[in-house]
Amino acid sequence: MSKKKMVKNVLTKLPHRWRYIGLVLTGSIILYTTCLFLPMEPLDINPTAVLTEGTSRLYGLHNFVSRLPKIQQDIITEETTEERDVREQRRESIKQSFLYGWNGYKTYALGADELKPLSNRSSNPFGGLGATLVDSIGTMLIMELDIDELLPLIENIKVKPDEQMSVFETTIRYVGGLLSAFELSNHPKKHILLDKAEEIGLALLPAFETAFGLPHYHFNLLR
């Protein structure tokens, strides 16, 4: 039997249902790949807001021209009393919002990763080392809030030996949070922050021992 005949034989012997499924499947794949290569609609951005040379770090890189408007506030050099009042009022209300969230966490979930704001319970999606606590220290320092009572809590954080931890989350939240708080703080006991960052960083090290140096997604000290 020739190859062509064999293929024909197989096709005619296939149940109808399978032929339809095959047809739909092939059609979807063709449609999907076509969509992938369709040109995208250009972004509708006000051209007067276009960044000009010198205001974007990416401008000119491989002929890249950013079409995003600048969102950063210019550094204030002069302001009227009125403008200063508005700015300070805004500053204060941001601080009050932060404190509202922080006090909820402190009351109902201190030491846990997160507060669940509707049930007032807590959850631990980041290994249970107190993610909100660590994340917040830098913010608190910038807001000139006292971190005195937090340092003993930080000192007490214990890396759990049999916990699946995300390498990414551990790096940005715990190691990054502690290091930036250490940099921002003038507290006489701020070494606690650096010591804990080192401890967690060392625990994380085995995750980087891979053939290509790209870390594992998760790490677990016992496995």
Ligand SMILES: *[C@@H]1O[C@H](CO)[C@@H](O)[C@H](O)[C@H]1NC(C)=O
């Ligand atoms: C959670 O705490 C807030 C503030 O103390 C309170 O108003 C709210 O009723 C509490 N919610 C539950 C479900 O207990």
